Amino acid sequence: MKALTLILVWTWITVPLGWGVYQSVLKSLPLFGITAVAK
Amino acid sequence: MSFLSREATIASPGFSRWLVPPAAIAVHMCIGQVYGFSVFKKPLARALGITAPIAGDWSEADVGVAYSIALALLGLSAAFFGKWVERSGPRKTMLASMVCFCSGLALTALAVRWHQLWLLYAGYGLIGGIGLGLGYIAPVSTLMKWFPDRPGMATGMAIMGFGGGALIGGPLAEELMERLHTDTSVGASEALLVMAGLYAISMVFGAMLVRVPKEGWKPAGSEPKEHVSKLVTTANVTVDTAWKTPQFWLLWVVLCMNVSAGIGILGQASPMIQDMFKVTPKAAAGYVGLISLCNLGGRFFWSSMSDIIGRKGIYCIYFILGAALYASVPWIQGQGSVTLFVVATGLILTMYGGGFATIPAYLRDLFGSYQVGAIHGRLITAWSVAAILGPQLMDRLSVANKKVMPPEQAYNSIFHLMVGLLVVGLISNLLVRPVDFKYHLAENTPA
Numbered sequence: 463m464k465a466l467t468l469i470l471v472w473t474w475i476t477v478p479l480g481w482g483v484y485q486s487v488l489k490s491l492p493l494f495g496i497t498a499v500a501k
Numbered sequence: 502m503s504f505l506s507r508e509a510t511i512a513s514p515g516f517s518r519w520l521v522p523p524a525a526i527a528v529h530m531c532i533g534q535v536y537g538f539s540v541f542k543k544p545l546a547r548a549l550g551i552t553a554p555i556a557g558d559w560s561e562a563d564v565g566v567a568y569s570i571a572l573a574l575l576g577l578s579a580a581f582f583g584k585w586v587e588r589s590g591p592r593k594t595m596l597a598s599m600v601c602f603c604s605g606l607a608l609t610a611l612a613v614r615w616h617q618l619w620l621l622y623a624g625y626g627l628i629g630g631i632g633l634g635l636g637y638i639a640p641v642s643t644l645m646k647w648f649p650d651r652p653g654m655a656t657g658m659a660i661m662g663f664g665g666g667a668l669i670g671g672p673l674a675e676e677l678m679e680r681l682h683t684d685t686s687v688g689a690s691e692a693l694l695v696m697a698g699l700y701a702i703s704m705v706f707g708a709m710l711v712r713v714p715k716e717g718w719k720p721a722g723s724e725p726k727e728h729v730s731k732l733v734t735t736a737n738v739t740v741d742t743a744w745k746t747p748q749f750w751l752l753w754v755v756l757c758m759n760v761s762a763g764i765g766i767l768g769q770a771s772p773m774i775q776d777m778f779k780v781t782p783k784a785a786a787g788y789v790g791l792i793s794l795c796n797l798g799g800r801f802f803w804s805s806m807s808d809i810i811g812r813k814g815i816y817c818i819y820f821i822l823g824a825a826l827y828a829s830v831p832w833i834q835g836q837g838s839v840t841l842f843v844v845a846t847g848l849i850l851t852m853y854g855g856g857f858a859t860i861p862a863y864l865r866d867l868f869g870s871y872q873v874g875a876i877h878g879r880l881i882t883a884w885s886v887a888a889i890l891g892p893q894l895m896d897r898l899s900v901a902n903k904k905v906m907p908p909e910q911a912y913n914s915i916f917h918l919m920v921g922l923l924v925v926g927l928i929s930n931l932l933v934r935p936v937d938f939k940y941h942l943a944e945n946t947p948a
Contacts, residue, residue, distance in 0.1 A: 464517060465754060471523045474706060476660070482668030483797070486790040493780075493787030493843070 507590025512712035515650045518647040518720065520710060520865035522655070525640030526662035527707030528595050531700040532636040532665015535575070536559065538568045538625075540671045543685040544678055545621075545944060549798055551687055559618060565743035567609075567625040569889070574630025576885030579638050584740060588636065588802055591643040591711045598636030599704035605629025606697035613690040636704070639783030641861045642874025646714055652862040654810070657804025660858040664797040670696075679760045691696035720905060730811050730866070732933070737869030738943035742816030748867050748936050753883045756860050762919045763853025765793065766846060773899075776908040778839050785919065788843060795847040797855040803855025812863040813933060819852040824920045830912045844881070857884075867936050884911070894918060 503509060545564045548555045586594045604646050608624025611617075648655035674692050681695075702775030743749050766773070770792055771785040780788070809814040826845045833841045858881065865873045895915055902911035 468517060468519055470711065471520055475523045475526045475530065478703075479526070479662070479665045482530075482665055482672065483794065485672040485708040486794050489790030490794065492516050493784040493791060493836045497883075 503839065505590075505593040505796075507588070507593075507713060509717050510590050510592045510711060510713050512718075516712055518714070519711060521644060521765060522658045523712035524591075524595075524707040525624065525644050526665075527660040527703045528636045528640050529659050529662030530666040530669060532633050533663040533817045534670030534696070534700070535571055535629075535633055536664070536667030537669070537671030537674065538571070538946070539565075539672045541689055541693075545613060546688045548616060548687055548689065554877070555764075557616075559621075562818065563618060564621070565875060567621050568623055570626025571630040571633060572888045573885050574627060575633040576882045576903075577629045577636060578631040578634030579878035580630075581878075581883040582635060583638060583875030586767050586878065587642070587740075587872050590713060591639045591671075594635050594639035594709050595704060595708035595711060598632045598639070599708065600632070601628050602632025602636060603697040603704070605632055605700040606693050606700070610690040610693035610697070613693070620788070623728055623811075634878070634881070638874045638878045640707070640711070641835070642870070643711060644718070645861060645865050645873060646870055648720070650720055651805070651808050652865050653807035654801075654805040655857060657858040659805065659852075660804070660861075661797055661800040662794075663857075664800050664854055668793060673699075691946050712880055720832065721734060731935050732811070732812075732813060733866045734869055734892055734936060736936075737871035738867075738876075738936055738940050739942055740872040740875035740879065742942075743868045743872070746936055746940055748933055749880070751933050752860065752863060752867075753880055754929040755926050756856065756880060757810075757822075757883035757887045757890070757924045758929070759816075759853065759856035760884055761891035761894070762827070763796075763850060763856070764887060764891035765915070765919065766849065767796070767819075767853070768847075768892040769895050769899065773912055774839075777834055777843065777912060779889050779909075791843065791846055792850045795850040796858065799851025800856035800858040803852060804858035806907040807855075807859045807862060812859060812866055813930060815855070815859055816863070816930040817927065819856055820923045823849050823852050824923040824927070827916045827919045827923065830916045834909070842878070867933075871942065880881040900912045904939075 542561045542564050546561045549555055549558045568659055605624050605628040607626060609621055612620035641656050644655040644659050645652045667682055673696065674689075677687035677692035677695055680688070681691040710719065738746070770789045771782070774780055774788045775782065775785045803815060803819070810818070826849050830842065830845060833845060861873065861877050864880065866875050867878055898915050899911050902914060
């Protein structure tokens with residue numbers, strides 16, 4: 463139960479943070495001459 | 502005993518301290534939205550004209566003032582409410598932060614709808630700014646109490662969340678405005694309301710989850726270290742005494758110089774790389790994205806490293822390596838290497854973020870954990886000053902230089918100035934000594 467709570471709580475913050483990091487990685491791709499496929 | 506009181510948040514036996522970082526990050530990643538506020542500048546500057554600015558529309562500079570007010574209020578409210586934050590505990594403070602920050606966003610939405618500039622300043626700048634200050638310091642001091650064995654890593658996690666808030670807030674606002682705009686609205690008002698709702702949920706989540714450790718609690722299996730730096734005290738210093746010590750003001754200069762040197766680059770990153778290396782605007786936007794990631798990663802990495810190297814040592818690295826990298830940029834430009842430029846400035850930005858994240862642990866080392874949140878609150882005024890000093894220096898010098906030299910050479914003197922700022926920071930850091938015993942709180946005083 464304790465482990466499940468920890469997983470759920472960490473997921474709550476890692477999902478939006480991961481999305482934000484992903485958006486920044488996509489934004490930075492043109493610097494390397496790579497075209498992003500997804501928006 | 503109120504549900505919101507400090508006593509109500511004391512953890513029961515068996516509570517995992519690893520539940521506290523997500524509570525802190527949940528708040529910080531919301532208030533970090535302030536760094537992504539710039540995405541609203543263009544839409545708000547054509548709120549009346551919708552497709553293009555018309556007479557009566559705000560200018561982008563008008564809109565930008567709200568951001569400056571918010572950052573100034575962050576520092577002022579953190580300094581002013583620091584003692585209240587320590588007294589009231591993290592839950593009440595986080596909820597107060599949520600009320601201020603989210604109602605600030607909602608008022609901003611109304612300001613856009615009614616086209617009232619004063620309401621934008623009062624909502625986003627004043628009320629929202631107070632929410633930023635409250636939300637910034639409360640989780641940080643709570644985390645340090647839970648992780649006395651790794652305070653640098655703990656504060657790094659929370660303050661990394663603040664950096665992450667910019668990475669979420671910017672794209673989220675763009676996505677929402679894209680979906681919610683109509684023929685009669687740029688979508689900013691609607692986006693701000695949705696964001697206020699989402700952020701309120703996340704911040705309430707953090708406030709419900711947060712706990713403080715019981716008096717005298719220590720992490721299981723933690724042994725007192727044999728070789729502890731002389732700078733790390735076991736005594737406590739109150740906030741009213743702390744800011745009368747030379748150590749407080751030396752750290753104030755340390756933070757102010759470190760932030761000034763980094764924030765100048767952040768604000769000018771896109772035009773700077775375009776002027777210096779003639780890259781396309783799209784690639785320049787990519788550069789901004791990349792250094793934002795460096796800023797984020799540095800907050801956790803360097804702050805965690807400070808638990809091993811020591812706080813004074815890690816700031817020496819920030820200042821010496823930072824100054825060397827800044828000094829090398831004109832040479833790198835001469836080589837025409839964009840890659841080297843990106844690596845050098847990216848590294849500088851990791852240390853900019855690291856400087857933010859390490860300072861609370863440095864304060865704890867010097868002044869103890871008793872009122873470290875309130876002391877941190879007062880030190881944050883250095884950030885407010887740097888937020889004005891750094892961009893102003895960069896803007897004014899680059900504009901003046903561009904009048905008398907080609908744009909690609911206009912930044913060299915700025916980099917030399919940044920080296921100077923970092924040297925001032927280094928000297929201040931080297932002057933830091935343990936706090937004199939006369940400032941310590943008497944041992945029998947209840948902490």
